[in-house]
Amino acid sequence: MAVQEGSPRPRAGKLTIPAVRERKGGERLAMVATYDTPFARLAEAAGIDLILVGDSLGMVVLGYESTVPVTMDEILHHCRAVVRGAPGTLVVADLPFLSYQLDDRQAIENAGRLLKEGRADAVKLEGGRGMASRIRAVVGAGIPVMGHIGLTPQSAGMLGGFKVQGRDVESAHALIDDALWVAEAGVFAIVVEAVPDEVAAIITERVPVPTIGIGAGPFCDGQVLVGHDLLGFESGPSPRFVRRYADLGATIRDAFAQFASDVQTGVFPGPDESFHLKPEVARQLAAEPR
Numbered sequence: 044m045a046v047q048e049g050s051p052r053p054r055a056g057k058l059t060i061p062a063v064r065e066r067k068g069g070e071r072l073a074m075v076a077t078y079d080t081p082f083a084r085l086a087e088a089a090g091i092d093l094i095l096v097g098d099s100l101g102m103v104v105l106g107y108e109s110t111v112p113v114t115m116d117e118i119l120h121h122c123r124a125v126v127r128g129a130p131g132t133l134v135v136a137d138l139p140f141l142s143y144q145l146d147d148r149q150a151i152e153n154a155g156r157l158l159k160e161g162r163a164d165a166v167k168l169e170g171g172r173g174m175a176s177r178i179r180a181v182v183g184a185g186i187p188v189m190g191h192i193g194l195t196p197q198s199a200g201m202l203g204g205f206k207v208q209g210r211d212v213e214s215a216h217a218l219i220d221d222a223l224w225v226a227e228a229g230v231f232a233i234v235v236e237a238v239p240d241e242v243a244a245i246i247t248e249r250v251p252v253p254t255i256g257i258g259a260g261p262f263c264d265g266q267v268l269v270g271h272d273l274l275g276f277e278s279g280p281s282p283r284f285v286r287r288y289a290d291l292g293a294t295i296r297d298a299f300a301q302f303a304s305d306v307q308t309g310v311f312p313g314p315d316e317s318f319h320l321k322p323e324v325a326r327q328l329a330a331e332p333r
């Protein structure tokens with residue numbers, strides 16, 4: 044069957060973790076961050092390979108200033124909603140800030156909750172070399188882990204803000220080192236965020252698992268964007284690494300404005316949107332004294 048550009052791709056069922064690994068160097072992986080049932084359903088219908096229930100949830104739909112306040116309960120709640128919408132798509136859930144940093148036991152317990160209660164297929168956690176032993180412990184408990192290096196929003200304060208990472212030789216080497224450590228610790232894929240193309244290319248070449256870039260150029264094994272960003276929900280300028288595939292923010296705003304105007308001017312509801320009595324019942328009611 045010919046698949047047209049931009050049309051949904053036929054799915055061969057949910058990707059498994061080994062199938063994700065096998066995409067290393069092959070067909071690129073497309074991942075989006077979504078947080079609810081309708082978006083997840085549409086992502087699955089569109090043939091998206093992986094859905095991330097990212098802790099960007101906090102900023103994108105909960106109105107927080109950063110990802111730091113996001114709780115386990117919030118991720119669990121949204122993860123269940125996503126899995127209900129996309130039962131045939133591999134779902135990765137973010138471990139939120141301070142749900143895995145304390146010790147291995149805490150990390151395994153919370154990662155396990157995301158699988159058992161959230162019904163996710165895998166978890167993602169931020170950090171490089173310093174998180175390697177934590178990743179090993181979680182993977183050792185049988186939980187698939189996706190790594191996340193480069194700009195790690197949970198520790199953006201430590202990095203001096205939301206800045207591109209690995210711009211000089213020393214920090215580029217540190218990033219490559221991070222990638223090698225997390226790969227060796229057993230992750231099945233690595234998100235590489237806000238890193239110069241050249242550094243992402245070296246990382247992609249050196250690690251045996253797929254790299255999934257966001258603001259990391261074209262050489263990664265896959266790409267991830269926040270669904271709301273690529274759909275154009277924000278009215279202001281997007282980060283330069285975002286490509287807008289739709290302008291839903293304007294579409295939704297215009298629809299709300301039209302609704303408000305129709306209500307205010309009595310245009311809505313019209314005859315087509317109203318229920319009516321059978322004529323004899325209407326007549327009887329109208330004849331009753333008021």
Ligand code: KIV
Binds near residue numbers: 076096267268269
């Ligand atoms: O939380 C998130 O959505 C993420 C992606 C931006 C990679 O971590």
